[in-house]
Amino acid sequence: MSAASELLATLTDRVAEGEWSAPGRVNLIGEHTDYNEGFVLPFAIAERTAAAVALRDDDVLRISSSFSEGAVEVPLAALDDAISAGGLDWAAYPLGVAWALRRAAPDAAPRGLDVAITSNVPVGAGLSSSAAIEGAVASALNDVWGAGLDRVALARVGRIAENEAVGAPTGIMDQMASMLGRADAATFLDCRTLQTQEVDLGFAREGLEILVIDTLVSHAHSTGGYAERRAACEAGARAMGVLALRDLAESDLPRARELLDDVTYRRVRHIVTENQRVLDTVATLRDAGPRAIGELLVASHASMRDDFEISVPELDLAVDTALANGAIGARMTGGGFGGAAIALVQGDRLEAVASAVGEAFAAGRYRAPRTFPVLPSVGARRDA
Template sequence: MTDSTAAALTLLGTLTDRAPEGTWSAPGRVNLIGEHTDYNEGFVLPFAIGHRTAAAVALRDDDVVRVGSTFSDDVVEVSLADLDGVIAARSLDWAAYPLGVAWALRAAAPEGVARGVDIAISSDVPIGAGLSSSAAIESAVASALNDVWAAGLDRVALARVGRIAENDAVGAPTGIMDQMASMLGRPDAATFLDCRTLETASIDLGFAAAGLEVLVIDTLVSHAHASGGYRERRASCEAGAAALGVSSLRDVSVTDLDRARTVLDDETFRRVRHIVTENQRVLDTVAALRSEGPRAIGDLLTASHASMRDDFEISVAELDLAVETALSAGALGARMTGGGFGGAAIALIPKDRIADASTAVERAFAASGFRAPHTFTVTASAGARRDA
């Protein structure tokens, strides 16, 4: 039993004296490459990580959904009959994630659901680090409710439930990448996702066999997808697509960029250029992993960071320093990961250089007067599951 599962069960015992129906968990994710392409119907290549969120659930005799978590003192309860109004009011803070899932899953289930539940949540996915702690909550709760409510939804449908919760209950205009990665993860593999069709392929990574590891450098600069910067970038992408006469930037290729430069203002063009070139980098990364192996993808990761820094303008000084220092310390490639404006960078590094790279980053941050970062390695891990 993991620490998060044990903590969720302990918390559930403070909410109810009923025996738990079970425990479920779902992972955070690292996006190897493909940033902000998901809501543009493009391509992404995330992988699930070992850090997980656990949900312990007990049934009730009424129609109340009550949620508690180890990261908040608040216990929130709402009757199923009142969910629509409460979700519409957007006044739930952290509880919008699990309650939003309950609301979205009821709407997606083929049969009406009328049984109340107590849900206790614990997580070791860092919050605000760009590792999708929100999708881990959504996927764990969706998996749990799918079972206890006998909704019968498959993993892709549950990912859609999580996205609806994040978009409509939380108010964050994100795509579906995070939920799909959390639901579909597989050890030592990334999930290649076409965000238009939701077609997926599991791509072997082979990092360990190649003597490589992924180092996460959490800058501890917190970010939030519901805030303005993310919304502004999405609006720019939509404006660019409209000006170019396409339904989404998925339909714009690298060869179209010369024309786009003549049609769009400079800022919108640079936003569009990031999405278009990032889609191509995802395809190139998948091709390189399949034909040459993981040591061939470093330059693509680094080019992705440059594009996010210069064209999409979503990096911050701490992320840029993390990337530059990791590269100087022997990383094959490095980039920020997640929505930007803070969070974490990742670096693909030979295993025997991890300690030196971590020390170099810590010293560089100290020399710049930045808060000490949190560094740790991650491995590609399993997706959402029932644990007990």
């Protein structure tokens, strides 16, 4: 019996309707470009969140998880009020999904459910544990309630839950990566049109792996820094007379420098150059393979450190140490202000790079990081 099914058995003696899961994700490149309607290149990872579901005789949604004591109960009839009132803590993610899915699929047939959620996606490491919760629960409710939504629509449901129920002003990249992942491939996503292309990574063929270096520095997207960056991007777009920063090219940057204050200009410059780096990475992967993308990863980190100012000393140390010890490329990943860096490493160098990073953190008197490899993996699915 799976961990989610075991947890469900503590809630009810009813037979489960099924179990669904969705993965976390690593963003190979394209940071903060998603809410600017730009380009991103994430991939799903093997670490997953599972949701086991059983029907109830009433209209109550009862949510329990392995990472919080007790269960949260909300009648379906009171769901709108519960979301509006807030204060749901972690339960805002699954309950927000239920709330958003009902809006997206008015012909669905919602029923009371017991939902048990377990996860091995690291929290706070920039691997989108939140999108994994959203993807697993959305997939489950879509089937059990007969909503009939496709994967892109379910990704939208997850984003609405995170934006409006949780209050985190994120884009749709995380949810799309979690829903659409494929083994040894990344999802090239146009965040304006939501068109996607699978891009073969070739890591397995080349004997390469992605090492995640979790600094254990906590971050929260719904707090100030992330929202401030988004506001600066929106202000820059307005000043430049475009709908979103996606509409600017590098050739527009001289005009932006004249029109914008220094901070807003540097925020805009990061987005514009990062969009181009995503396009260049896709082309390089297709034309030259994964060993040729290292400089693009390094340039992405420098831009986030200097222009977007979302790195922290621990992330910079992780990137610099990985590169000094043979990584092909490295960069911070995720929303910033903590979380994780990633390094593209030859498989037989993983241990050496991880050890060197640990030693560097000890020398810097930082908390010991958590390091582990991740493999590009499959997206949301029904497991049982």
